[in-house]
């Protein structure tokens with residue numbers, strides 16, 4: 001699988017809705033040099049399922065992870081897929097960036113297309129407070145039930161209550177810092 | 182092989198138990214890990230001896246590493262990444278340095294790439310041997326546990342010799358490695374590799390030709406190729422189900438393009454792929470041999486030269502401070518794919534985003550079909566068969582000894598051991614557990 | 619440590635019974651745990667001194683605690699300490715258990731073990747070598763003896 005094939009297939013399906021498509025390459029190897037390719041693109045949440053289906057038709061599909069960050073009034077999610085594992089040197093990483101407003105943080109779940117995505121979607125619910133429509137199981141996964149905050153959000157006033165000094169000298173250092181200022 | 186039940190709603194054990202098995206008993210286990218020392222809670226719904234549904238709740242070991250990581254500078258991040266998991270303690274830093282090198286545009290000298298491969302493969306040998314011992318313990322073969330852990334010590338000595346520590350080696354740094362492997366050390370490495378080669382036959386006869394082990398693992402905890410594919414299994418778990426999925430082959434990095442690694446499945450030993458626990462043993466043994474070969478080739482082919490492009494840490498820090506961009510680093514750890522995503526901003530020492538994925542995170546979903554329709558006594562070995570590393574997955578941690586435990590670890594193990602005894606007297610009434618190859 | 623020396627020290631300490639140890643991981647990285655396991659296997663083989671890993675705190679003389687304490691573990695550590703019969707000795711194994719090590723500034727980390735329960739012996743290292751762990755256990759024996767004789771409260 002080459003990045004250009006992936007990109008062409010995505011563009012055929014999504015056309016203009018695939019924004020800022022880009023292929024990043026990296027040369028690797030010493031005696032046998034190769035080009036390693038990564039596809040980056042931005043999409044809207046409504047196009048996510050279609051894009052994932054397109055990838056699935058292209059060949060063996062693996063979801064590595066969904067990463068995310070609180071970007072002010074929006075939450076940015078990045079889906080990292082690997083298309084075409086199993087062929088030597090033939091894997092392409094496809095990264096979709098999508099952002100959702102904080103007052104309506106709902107993204108369609110891709111579990112119906114790729115059931116293996118459930119772990120990472122559940123993780124995003126608890127860490128970033130996004131919702132996935134159609135997710136089969138939205139319970140907490142890693143965080144304790146009594147933790148009421150979404151730790152990766154920057155607008156959580158209560159978060160600092162949970163972050164405590166773990167050793168006594170840290171608190172002392174802070175006091176001194178304040179006195180000195 | 183049983184048909185895959187992949188409808189998403191089939192995944193939430195609770196719901197399914199109510200729907201399909203109203204007569205089931207609920208058996209919570211944990212938060213102990215029946216295999217290793219880490220906490221994770223399993224809830225099984227059983228009908229007689231058969232498991233009908235399962236629910237798994239991790240989270241006891243969560244330390245919030247990614248959260249801490251966004252408050253530290255990039256060099257501190259290496260130490261933190263190393264301590265995500267003590268067993269695959271070089272895998273996370275190896276993925277992290279790749280991500281940062283990509284984001285900051287740092288070149289790595291070829292010799293450093295080879296040294297990274299050598300350390301990574303030594304770690305694979307130590308980790309697979311560790312697993313083999315734990316698996317033997319789960320089946321009740323403690324002699325084998327002690328034997329395997331004894332032969333594991335030489336690889337730790339080797340790691341200590343080349344890196345300075347038995348665990349948490351602190352070898353990778355952005356732009357290279359921190360310690361060279363000087364040619365005087367090659368003979369020692371080669372001797373140890375020869376020693377491991379000489380043990381391979383023993384391993385095959387102890388693990389693969391033993392009728393009791395075969396009876397306890399054949400057909401147990403199966404994962405079909407379709408399930409492995411759609412649930413995104415990684416590492417030996419995926420390969421044992423016949424998927425040739427190996428980052429060293431599909432997405433080469435470091436010196437792997439030169440070495441042309443091939444993903445191994447049970448077919449490479451002339452066996453039919455069945456995706457059960459036995460196949461997972463086969464794949465790991467094959468990979469130990471593969472790692473020995475790879476290290477030998479690295480020692481032969483390793484070029485002379487620098488081991489880092491930033492001999493002075495101050496220059497490295499200055500470069501990192503200016504760096505801006507994002508990067509993805511992936512590494513095939515002993516248990517499967519590790520991926521790190523990082524985003525850097527100029528004039529900020531800490532990363533803006535740091536996301537870590539450990540192999541057990543991907544192998545979490547495949548646990549569900551594996552447990553289905555298995556016997557209670559098989560729980561320990563099925564749980565252990567993916568080589569779970571809970572603290573890795575959660576980047577956090579927990580313990581056992583909770584009130585909710587209905588079956589204690591010991592009791593569960595006792596069930597497993599009794600089954601082995603039963604099975605052993607059936608398959609080999611007079612055979613001792615010794616070699617018969 | 620030389621085996622003879624270790625035996626000598628165990629003898630000197632006059633501890634008449636086999637020492638039963640319970641191992642608790644409260645949130646470390648596993649590095650310490652596999653070193654504890656390594657101490658039990660043939661190269662180090664502590665079982666020949668009668669040191670034995672048990673599966674329940676109720677049977678234990680010594681608690682080996684590894685790792686920084688995570689939020690969900692906090693209550694459980696206390697409970698396990700309470701379940702261990704007196705006289706008991708707690709050993710904090712590794713940098714995390716002693717000082718929290720690299721894990722600080724997080725919503726889920728509650729600090730080193732001595733934030734939660736009293737600790738008698740600290741074994742530094744990340745991870746400490748099996749020899750260091752054995753040394754820590756021997757120090758615990760000495761302490762336990764004194765507790766048994768009623769010299770320390």
Ligand code: SF4
Nearest residue numbers: 646647649712713714
């Ligand atoms: S002290 Fe080090 S090796 Fe031990 S659990 Fe903590 S981080 Fe891991």
